Amino acid sequence: MEVKTSLLDNMIGVGDMVLLEPLNEDSFIENLRKRFDHNEIYTYIGSVVISMNPYRSLPIFTPEKVEEYRNRNFYELSPHIYALADEAYRSLRDQDKDQCILITGESGAGKTEASKLVMSYVAAVCGKGQEVNKVKEQLLQSNPVLEAFGNAKTVRNDNSSRFGKYMDIEFDFKGDPLGGVISNYLLEKSRVCKQPRGERNFHIFYQLLSGASGDTLTKLKLDRDFSKYNYLSLDSATVSGLDDAASFRTVRNAMQIVGFMEDEVQSVLELVAAVLKLGNIEFKPESRVNGFDESRVKDKNDLKEMCELLGIEQSVLERAFSYRTVEAKMEKVSTTLNVAQAYYARDALAKNLYSRLFSWLVTRINESIKAQAKTRHKVMGVLDIYGFEIFEDNSFEQFIINYCNEKLQQIFIELTLREEQEEYVREGIEWTNIEYFNNAVICDLIENNQNGILAMLDEECLRPGTVTDDTFLDKLNTICAEHQHFESRLSKNSKFLTDHSLPHSCFRIQHYAGKVLYRVEGFVDKNNDLLYRDLSQAMYKATHSLMRQLFPEGNPAKVNLKRPPTAGFQFKASVGGLMRNLQTKNPNYIRCIKPNDKKASHIFTDSLVCHQVRYLGLMENVRVRRAGYAFRQPYEPCLERYKMLCRQTWPHWRGPARDGVEVLLIDCSVPAEEFAYGRSKIFIRNPRTLFTLEERRRACLQDLATLIQKIYRGWKCRTHFILLKKSQVVVAAWYRRYAQQKKYEKIKRATLVMQSFTRGWKARKILRQLKYEKRCKEAVTTIAAYWHGTEARRELRCLKEEARRKHAVAVIWAYWRGLQVRREYRKFFRANAGKKIYCFIIQRIMQKYFLGLKTTMPSMSPIDNTWSAQPYSFLEGAHTELRRIFHFWRCKKHRGQFTEEKKAVYEEKLEASEIFKDKKALYPSSVSQPFKGDYLEIQKNPKYQKLNSAVEEKVLLADVVNKINRANGKGSPRLFLLTKSNFVLADQKTGQVKASVPLPDLTSVSVSTQSDGFFALKLKEGSASAAKGDFLLSSEHLIEIITKLHRTGTTAADKDQINIDISDEFLVQFKQDKVCVKFIQGGPKNGTSAACKRKNNRLLEVSVPSSP
C-alpha cells in the first residue's frame, strides 16, 4: 500500500512559512536557520520555494528522490525544488499552461544550480526515447558551454554568471521535450579587459590554456603560461575546487553533443586566442610634426600572430590602431590616435569581439536545440539571471544588473499578489488589500522614458558637444535630485554632511535590495559601446569566416552612418520583452538565499540572511499569503486527512467532499470566522487552527492506532483460537478415522483368511468329486474301447480270411484259365511270337543305337579319331565298320574339295609316304614341307637362262644338291634339274651342264634309313651315262627329289620302275670302283648335319647325328 505522507509529517521547524506562528522576522530567520542546520535547505511560502545555498553537495538530488517526488502533490512531501519542478511540469503537461520558473537571489545564492536542478528533474521525468533523449542531452549540455564562456570567478561566487539567461524549453502535447530557445542578456564584457582584484576573466581563457593539448596551443600560437597574457589577472588565476583542464574537456565534449562541428570549435578557440593576443598588443607614442603624439605598436610579434590566426593583413590592423576615420556626409576625415586612444580601441575591439562571439555561440546552440516540429508547443521558461550585486566599486554593469533584478522583483510582487487575488476571486472569497513595498518607483527612476537614468544617459551620449561622465552626473543631479531613492553629493536629498561615504563622481540608488553606490566613470563610454569603424572594417577583411560574420558592419558596402542603439537602450528593450514574456506564463518562484559570505557550508549569518529576507520581500510574501487565509487545500485531500476527527466522516463519507468538510469542521467546533468555503478549496485563516486540527489528528491517530491494535490483537487471538479449535476437530476426526480404519482393516483381513479357508475346503471337496467322476468316465471309456477293439479285430480277421479265400479262388481260377488258354493257343503263340518279339527288340535296339550314334558323330576332320563307345557287344562288327565307312566318306568329302594341283601335290605326298613312311627317319620331317619343285625358279631367273635353254622339256624339279667327291667325301654344289625324261647336273655358278642322264638309264636310288639327305643315283650298267659312274649326292629335299624321280619313272611308259633301295649300307659305282657308303649313328661332335668321310678306298662313312 502506498504510504501517504505530508509536508506536515516529521517537520523540522515549519516547512511552509505561512504556518509560522508567531510570524515575525526573528521567528522567520530562526525557522530558516533551524531547517538549514538540519540540512533542510528548502522552505515554502505557499507555492514559492526558498532555497538556501548549502555550499556542499547534499544527498537529496538522487534519482530515488526524483522518483519520490514524481507525480506527488506539492504539500505531500517535505519542501524540495523537485516538488516545484514537478508541479510546474505537470501543470504544463496536464493543464496546458505555459510555465516560467523565476529564480532570483543575489550573486552566489544558487540560482544557476537551482536552474540546472529544475532542468535535470524535468529531463528525468519527461518522456523517453532515442530522439527525446538526444534533445534532453543537448539542452542539458548547453549549460557547460555557456558557463565556460559566460561565467567567471568573482569575489562572491566562484562560478558567477556574468550574463542573463532565459531558456524556453518546448514540449509537445505528451510532455516530451522538443527543443529549446535560449536568450542571453548583456554579457559583462568589461571583464574581458579588466577584472577587479580577486576575480578572474571568463573561465574559457583559463580552461583553454590549462586543458588544450600542446598541439592545439601551438596551432593557436598560445603559451600555457597565464602570466604571458595581459588580460588574465594573476592574483586568482587558479580557483580551489575548479579543475580548468577537466572543465575544458567537458566543454569540448558538450560542444560536440550540442552539435558544433569540429571546424566551428576550432574557429571559436581561434577567436578566444585572438582576444588573448589582442591584450598583449602594446603601444608607444611617436611624436609628429604638429606636436601631437601618434601611437605605434610596440612589439609587433603578438600583432603578427593574431593577424596570422585570423587571416588579417597586418598593416591594415596596425593602421586601425594609429588612425581613425570619421565619416560625415560624404566626407572622410582621418585623425591620428594617441596611445590612450589606441589602448581604448584595442580594449573595445577585444570586448566587442568576445561579446559578439558569445552571442554567436547562443545563436549556434539555438540552431541545434530548436524544436523541429511546427506543431504548437507548450513552453517552460527557466530564468537564471545574474543576481543583485553590491561591490565596492559598482559601475555601469552593476547598474544594469541591478536594474534587471528590480524588474524581476517587481514582476514577483505583481504576479504573487495578482495570483493570490485571483485565487480569492476565483474561489469566491472576500479579499482585503495588503500593504507591501512596491519597487515600481525604483524601476521608474531607472527606466522612465523622460527622466529615467537610462534615458538621460542616452541623451547625454547623443548630445553634441563635450560629453563626459561628469556632465552625465550633473544631469542626474539636476533631474533626479528630488527622487527619494536617488542620492548624490549635490542632490537636495544628499546626506553628505553626515554620510561621508558618498564620494565625488558617484551616485547612490536605494534599490529594493539595498543601497548601491555607483561610480559614474565609464558610464558614457560603456553605454556608447563605441568601436571605431576602421577596426570593424579591418575585422571584416579577415579571411577567418567566423570573424567576418561577427563584424557585419565592417562591410564597406553597408556603411551605416546612423549611430547604433546604446547598450542601455538595448538592455532596457530586451528586459521589457522578457517581462512581457514572463507575464504570459504561469510563474513559479525560487528565491535563493546565501547563508554566508564565505562560500562556506554550515555557517548561517543571521544579518546576511535577514538582509536578503527583507529585500526579497519574503515577510510581505508570507503576510500577503496569510492576510487572507494561511492555509488552503482542496476539499478531497482535506477530508481525507482529517476525516477521523468526526464520527460522520469516519471511516467513509458518502457525499460531496465539501459537505464532509463542513460537517467535520462543525463537529470539531472550529469557530466560523476561522475558515471560509471556497468553490473547490477550504481556506483556513489561522495556522493555529490548522495546528489544532493537526494536533487532534495526531491524538486521534494514536487512539485509532490503539483501537486498530486492540481490534487486531482480538482478531488475531480469536483467529488463532478458531484455528486451534478447527485444527483440534480436524486432528480428532483424522485420528478417529485412522483408528476405525485400522480396526476395519484388521477385521477385513481376518474375514478374508476365514473366507479363503472355507473356499479352499469347498473347492477341494468339489475337486475330489470331479476327479472321481472323471476317473469313472475314463474307466468306462477304456472298457468300451477294449470291447470294441476285440469286436473289430474279430470282424477284421473274418474279413481278411474271406478276402484271402476270394483271392485264392481268383488265383486258382486264373491259373486254371491260363492253363486252359495256353493249352488252347500254344501252337500259334510259340512259332511266330518269339521271332517277332526278337525282330522288334532288335529293331528297337538298332533304332536306339543309330539315333544315339547320330547325336555323337565325330567332326568331319579326317584326322579326328574319336568314335563313340560301342553300346552292345553284338554290334561290334557293325560299329567298327560304320566307323570305317564314316572315315572313308569324310575322306572322300575332304578329297572332293581338292584342286588338280593340290591333288597332284597330295599324290606326290602319298607316293612319298608309300616309299619312305616308317622306312627313313627323315620322312616325318618332310610331311609338313610342301613339294615346291622349282626351287631355283629357273625360268624366271636370268642366271639360269642358258641352262634353261639347254633343257628342252619342262623342268619338274630344280634344286641345288651337293655332289659327294669320292676322294675326300666332301660335297660340291651342283644344280639338279629333273624333267620328264632325264635329270641334269649342272655347275652351280656357270649353269653349264655337267651331266644329263635320261631317266631310263637310272636303275635305282639308294638312301639310308636315317635322317640324312644322302642318296645315290645308280645308273644302268653299260649305258652312256654310266661311263662316269653313279652319283652320290646330298640334298635337303631328298624325299621330294626321290619321290619325283620315282613318280616320273613310274609314269614313263617305256621304262621300268626305278627301285628305291633303303638301307644304311650300299654300294656306289664310281667309274671303275665300287665304294661302299656306310651310315653310322652319332655324327660329328659339333655338327647338326651328316658328314661324309672317306675311310679308305672302298669305304665312305657318313655319320648322321642321332635324331633328338
Ligand SMILES: Nc1ncnc2c1ncn2[C@@H]1O[C@H](COP(=O)(O)OP(=O)(O)OP(=O)(O)O)[C@@H](O)[C@H]1O
Ligand atoms: N543546491 C546546491 N547544492 C550544493 N551547492 C550549491 C547549491 N546551490 C549552489 N551551490 C554552490 O554555490 C555556488 C554558487 O551557486 P550559483 O552559481 O548557482 O550562484 P548564482 O546564484 O547563480 O550566482 P550568480 O548570480 O553569481 O551567477 C555554486 O558554485 C555551488 O558551489
Ligand SMILES: [Mg+2]
Ligand atoms: Mg549564476
